[in-house]
Amino acid sequence: MSERSLVHIKDRRTGMLVEATLIDGVTREDVELAEGQWDPYLQKELARLQSEGVPRNQWPQHAHWNWRDKQKAVEGVLAYRMFGIEHSSEIQGLMLCVTAGKTGRIESQKGKPLVYVHFLAAAPWNLGSMSREPRFSLVGTVLITVAIQLSLDEEFDGRIGLHSLRQADEWYEKACGMTNLGSDPSAHDLKYFEMTPEQASKFLK
Amino acid sequence: MNQSISAAKRTMTLNLTEAEMKALDDLSAQKDISKTAVLRQALRLYQMLDRRLARGEKLFFEHDTTKEKAELMLI
Numbered sequence: 212m213s214e215r216s217l218v219h220i221k222d223r224r225t226g227m228l229v230e231a232t233l234i235d236g237v238t239r240e241d242v243e244l245a246e247g248q249w250d251p252y253l254q255k256e257l258a259r260l261q262s263e264g265v266p267r268n269q270w271p272q273h274a275h276w277n278w279r280d281k282q283k284a285v286e287g288v289l290a291y292r293m294f295g296i297e298h299s300s301e302i303q304g305l306m307l308c309v310t311a312g313k314t315g316r317i318e319s320q321k322g323k324p325l326v327y328v329h330f331l332a333a334a335p336w337n338l339g340s341m342s343r344e345p346r347f348s349l350v351g352t353v354l355i356t357v358a359i360q361l362s363l364d365e366e367f368d369g370r371i372g373l374h375s376l377r378q379a380d381e382w383y384e385k386a387c388g389m390t391n392l393g394s395d396p397s398a399h400d401l402k403y404f405e406m407t408p409e410q411a412s413k414f415l416k
Numbered sequence: 417m418n419q420s421i422s423a424a425k426r427t428m429t430l431n432l433t434e435a436e437m438k439a440l441d442d443l444s445a446q447k448d449i450s451k452t453a454v455l456r457q458a459l460r461l462y463q464m465l466d467r468r469l470a471r472g473e474k475l476f477f478e479h480d481t482t483k484e485k486a487e488l489m490l491i
Contacts, residue, residue, distance in 0.1 A: 212423065235421055288467065290460035311460035323448055324457065357421060364422040365456075366449040 213238050218296060220303060220349045229347075231298035233357065237305065241295055242282040245302035245334070253335045256342065271341050272376040273332045281307055281330060291329075294357050296350055304350035306331040308358055310365055313372060316392055317405050325370035325405070326362040331355070340378060355387055359411045369411025374401040388414055430455075 213236035219228040234241055253274055260270055285291035290311040296303045306328060313327035314320075333350040335341045358371045374395060375383050380402050383389045389404040406414065432440065443454045465475060476485045 214421075214423070216419070216421070233421075288460075288464055290464050311457050311464070322446060360419070360421050364420050366453040368448075 212236050213241075218353050220296065220298060220347045220353060223345055223348055228349075229298060231296050231303060231353075233353070234295040234297060235292070237282060237293040237295045239279070239282060239286070241297075241302060242278045242305075244300075245295070245305060246279055248301055249335055253341075256335060260341075269340060271335065271338055272378050273330075274335070276330060276332060278305055278330075278332075292361060294354060296353060298347065302334060303337060303347055304331070304333045304354055306354040306358065308361060310361065315370055315405060315407075316372070316403065317390055317407060320370060320405070320407055323370060324365070324367050325372050326358050326365065326367060328355075328358050328371060328373040331373070351382065352386070356415065359406070359415060362411065368408035369415075370406060370408060371411070372403065372405040374398045374403050376401065380404075 213234060216233045216235070218231050218233045220231045221227070222229050253271075257270065257274065282293060285293060285307065290309050292308045292310060294306045294308070296305075307330045309327045309329060311324075313325055315323045315325050331351065331354050334347075337345050337347050337350055339345050355371075359369045362369050362371050371389075373383070373389075380391070383404045384391050387404075387406065388410050389406045390410070392403045392405060394400040395403045440451050440454060444451045447454065447457075449457075469475070474487055476487050478485050
């Protein structure tokens, strides 16, 4: 079941907030729309980065994520929730969360349930690492807000956790105020970040 | 954005044995969530496991330090 509600993201060209649609329960059609829009842009920009000799470690690390496969794998599974943000008939960002089976790792939160953010990505034209003039900001912020709200709805007090790609480490730590628990050998040595109820409350203010 | 994003809920009555109710009470206290939230968690996990088992997969637990694996038998 897919539900839609109003959120706001920022148009970087004008600096103004614009209305966007939060999709709760991203459908196959939504993912196909995103794929049809993101892939051509990605391929064009990756070719440009290559021709300009930009080192591969500066290319977007999630460019290979296949959202169609992810949506297909979790469709109808209650534990998973997939969200998207749409503006101007374009998908501006996607996020996949799981709401069961994950618990806190921070000492004071150990054993308490949290919402785990499996995947979060903004559209390639919104990425500073990909686009010379990124179009919209706040897409990641809105999606993290949604994950926290989901955690509150589930009685998890705003606790969320995620493994970050290296390029996003600083954003999760500084902009989101999450606790960095260091590299996780069970997750390709990606850094694991967690947000406590107090951090969630601060983020929402 | 400060609005609930959860779907509307329906109510049901549940009959549990004394032992089941105690287990539910204990989990609710340990996890610091209501009994309803515990049961919703349980349903999600059960549905996820059931789907994977139906695909012919097995469920294993791995010890964090020894890496010893043990299969969880479900009937």
